[in-house]
Amino acid sequence: MDWRKSAQVVLLLLPGLGLILAMIGSVLYIAVAQSFGYYNLTGESGFSVEFWESMLDRKIYNRSWRYSLYIGFFSAIISVALAYPLAIWLRRPFAGSDVIGALLKAPLLVHGLVAAFLFINVVSYNGIFNQFMQGIGLWDGPRRLQNDQNGFGVLILQVWKQMPFALLIMIGSVQAISDDVLDAARDLGAGAFTRFRRIIAPLSLSAMQAALVIIFMGAVADFSFQVIAGPTNRQSLAQLMVFFKENGQWNDAAVVGVTLMVLALLCAGLLALTARIIVYGRIR
């Protein structure tokens, strides 16, 4: 490639890719630098590991990253676990499969905040779910379901929002599996579970990994579901980061932000790798 062509490519890439790299690079640089004491907006700046040291000892931080991982991990696993049987069921079109596809995809069109509002509307103290349970005589009185201590509300919301996305990613690769292969396995005596474990799972592994990674990374960084429907005695990493930022503790916010990015990337990779090991029985 001559210099003229190289210059042309660079000039073409500058407004799009160049801007992305400049902005995201600056964001990452500021986050890491602030976590080590630089770019202090309120006091003196200079290299320091004291923000990391003090944060690692704080109970709120340790509880926060564990809680975020819990939400991310279970959201990804439950969403994919529910999406798989649906993708297999919808592999071949049948009467009504279009309606099902549209209904399943509908939550994708609903904003997360709206989903959170719809959810708390249903599970609130005087909400329709409490009324229903009392109406059928299972409960004597209304129960407090909103902001439950185990984060089940956040998990339900994450699955409601993310499962259609997992389905959308996986259905293509499940549909691409040839009937001949599945018929041959059936003729050789493979049952439904064996066909899934030996054929469907390995052939749709990439899509499953993509779904796991994308859902995990979104859920681990959740803020709005947690603030609206999550437990009040625990904070997600994003919530904790915003809390520090609101208090002007930018360096602490940076420590939490860097933790969030590292955990999201590292654990998403681990999740994808684990899925591969489970499906193939080894790394390859």
Add this chain to the structure above:
Amino acid sequence: MSQAKLNKILLYSLVAVCALWLIIPFTMAILWSLVDPTKPWTADKLLPPVMSFYRWQYLWENSSLQQAMINSYTLAPTAAVLALVLATPTAFAFGRLSFPGKSVAQTLALLPLIVPGFVTAVFFTAFLFRLGFAHWRFGGIVLAHCVLFMPFAVRIMTVSFETVRQDHIDAARDLGASTCQRWKVAYLPALKPGVFASLLIVFIYSIEEFAVAFILGSPDFVTIPTLLFSQMGQDFVRPNAAVLSLILVVPNVFLMLGLEKLMRSANPALASGKG
């Protein structure tokens, strides 16, 4: 049991579950938005005793709703046009040229989707503070939205550029068309669905974006999602939140359906934006 019968049973069960999953929550939201303040809707009543559009009118006249709508619907088209303009040269390079490191560059273009939204929001704000632009809220949010959603525009336009047929360009050139005319007759017809799809996808994501608008915009610059969030916090008034939820969700559903159609016409592999 035959496969057809099983499908039918599963279909009816799933439609019932989805109805519960979708219809009840949305019906509740619609009903709550129509609750008249003169007669509150208590737990012992199946339907609100008095229904009116009071909450809609009240929010329109007495809250930041009008300003939020103006802000949201000014931000979104600005970010969409800016993202398209900035993404097009990069997409042209990805779609029409071969150069070393192209796949790395294409992966790097996805960076905004990998970094968690709130991390970008918080440290982009810190970055603006450093530059002394902390009060440049509209411009800051437009720039952030443009960069955050540019990967979608780059991806869609790259596919559109790939679909432009070389023989059409060659034929136009052989017939004496100038560069401008070649773009008009060979490129533009193939790019048109991609251009609309890019504009629409960035527009929708910008309207829905919460993290940057909340961190950088609060408290002075409100958008529809940040207004809804504020209504769901300490000052939670259920009927008001219901009105705002419906204002946020209904136009977007129609826009998304339009987007789905455009994506299909642009490239079947890009249907639903997950190409």
